[in-house]
Amino acid sequence: MKIGIIGQGQAGLLLAIMLKKNIKDVDVTIIDKNQVTGRKLLATGNGRCNLANLKIKENSYNSKEVLKIVKDFDAKKQIEFYKSIGVMTRSINDLVYPFSLKAKDYVDYLFRYLKECKIKFINNETVKDYEINKDKVKLTTNKKVFVFDYLVFATGNESAPQLGGDASILSILKKHGYEIKDNKPGLCPIRTIEQTKNIENERWKAKVSLNIDKDKVYEEDGEVIFKKDGISGIAIFNCASLIARSKKFKKATITLDLMPEVSLSELESIFSDMNFVSKESFLYGVFTKPMAAYIQHISNVKNPFRYTQTEIKKLAKTVKELTFTYKDSYDFKECQVAIGGLELSNLNSDLFSKTEKYVGFAGELLNADGLCGGYNLMFAAASANKIAKYLIKK
Numbered sequence: 001m002k003i004g005i006i007g008q009g010q011a012g013l014l015l016a017i018m019l020k021k022n023i024k025d026v027d028v029t030i031i032d033k034n035q036v037t038g039r040k041l042l043a044t045g046n047g048r049c050n051l052a053n054l055k056i057k058e059n060s061y062n063s064k065e066v067l068k069i070v071k072d073f074d075a076k077k078q079i080e081f082y083k084s085i086g087v088m089t090r091s092i093n094d095l096v097y098p099f100s101l102k103a104k105d106y107v108d109y110l111f112r113y114l115k116e117c118k119i120k121f122i123n124n125e126t127v128k129d130y131e132i133n134k135d136k137v138k139l140t141t142n143k144k145v146f147v148f149d150y151l152v153f154a155t156g157n158e159s160a161p162q163l164g165g166d167a168s169i170l171s172i173l174k175k176h177g178y179e180i181k182d183n184k185p186g187l188c189p190i191r192t193i194e195q196t197k198n199i200e201n202e203r204w205k206a207k208v209s210l211n212i213d214k215d216k217v218y219e220e221d222g223e224v225i226f227k228k229d230g231i232s233g234i235a236i237f238n239c240a241s242l243i244a245r246s247k248k249f250k251k252a253t254i255t256l257d258l259m260p261e262v263s264l265s266e267l268e269s270i271f272s273d274m275n276f277v278s279k280e281s282f283l284y285g286v287f288t289k290p291m292a293a294y295i296q297h298i299s300n301v302k303n304p305f306r307y308t309q310t311e312i313k314k315l316a317k318t319v320k321e322l323t324f325t326y327k328d329s330y331d332f333k334e335c336q337v338a339i340g341g342l343e344l345s346n347l348n349s350d351l352f353s354k355t356e357k358y359v360g361f362a363g364e365l366l367n368a369d370g371l372c373g374g375y376n377l378m379f380a381a382a383s384a385n386k387i388a389k390y391l392i393k394k
């Protein structure tokens with residue numbers, strides 16, 4: 001059996017290993033337009049490669065169908081699989097990493113493993129189109145034509161184009177009649193209507209709440225990083241994805257509780273007690289100078305030495321409910337996942353096409369996105385597993 005895989009990322013590399021491990025005499029060719037294998041993988045998890053997450057929640061993924069694919073090959077099964085190919089993992093607070101905590105070690109190992117299995121690596125070749133010819137798939141790259149029994153697209157999506165992110169395959173698939181959901185950037189910083197220039201580069205641990213129209217849809221504790229025109233940080237990345245997943249809404253707001261340790265009334269009383277302690281605003285003893293000045297500005301309070309009780313209440317409310325209105329998201333260059341892609345309704349439960357039965361799909365090119373915390377690499381592995389299981393039965 002001759003199988004062509006397009007994409008040397010997490011989905012393509014793991015699929016190649018799964019096939020080689022389980023199908024005798026299988027002939028696998030793995031093609032990529034990049035010169036470097038696993039270029040995006042190398043950048044994941046800040047170079048540590050967060051492979052999976054031991055906990056899955058309903059909103060970890062964008063749909064029930066995607067959640068099901070991952071549950072069928074969950075973190076525990078993935079850890080076992082990694083062990084079976086010689087990759088040891090370690091878990092830190094539910095996040096699963098390669099044992100060395102280095103993406104490079106992981107990618108190098110997969111590459112060497114596949115070379116030893118005699119997989120054919122073809123690099124610097126871009127897929128231009130394909131056609132089904134009798135029972136074969138004819139693939140055309142910018143350099144030559146290949147013929148396979150099965151072809152699998154594991155070409156990722158538009159996120160991080162500087163690392164090879166590319167949605168050109170989706171345009172080709174559209175021409176083949178597939179339904180594609182338009183891409184939006186996910187897991188990225190957001191721009192806000194409110195000014196943040198004066199607190200650029202400040203970082204603050206906060207409880208982050210996302211409201212879409214009147215509904216509170218998400219809450220997470222995390223570090224918020226202020227940008228010149230908006231906010232960033234893992235909790236904000238997750239909010240950006242949840243906003244991008246939302247179909248129609250009028251307004252999305254992100255509220256930061258800068259002191260989740262105390263209630264609003266406790267904070268009012270703490271601030272009242274501190275109101276006379278110093279000639280400086282007491283806020284300077286609690287926050288960094290830029291943050292304190294920002295809180296005073298937002299609260300619209302005048303005299304920093306002796307606040308009125310109304311001003312104390314305003315300050316406490318700002319600290320507990322510092323609210324930013326979503327303007328737009330940073331672009332694909334700054335994002336970790338694309339929200340959109342090939343609709344799963346085009347595919348059967350083995351992730352093969354309903355119309356072109358020798359063509360399968362895995363990884364981020366599908367309309368499948370996960371929140372931060374290993375969920376996207378975990379989906380890439382789980383979708384590769386579905387494809388492999390189908391081909392192993394052939």
Ligand SMILES: Cc1cc2nc3c(=O)[nH]c(=O)nc-3n(C[C@H](O)[C@H](O)[C@H](O)COP(=O)(O)OP(=O)(O)OC[C@H]3O[C@@H](n4cnc5c(N)ncnc54)[C@H](O)[C@@H]3O)c2cc1C
Binds near residue numbers: 012335362
């Ligand atoms: C900075 C950053 C950090 C991240 N960290 C994490 C993390 O720690 N944990 C996590 O779960 N997720 C993380 N993600 C998301 C995760 O990396 C991706 O979702 C995942 O790598 C997608 O894997 P894939 O195999 O589907 O696609 P990719 O890894 O993107 O691989 C697709 C490959 O296909 C090739 N290709 C595309 N089009 C063509 C074509 N026409 N012809 C030939 N080749 C083509 C591309 O060059 C690419 O090499 C991160 C993303 C970024 C950008």
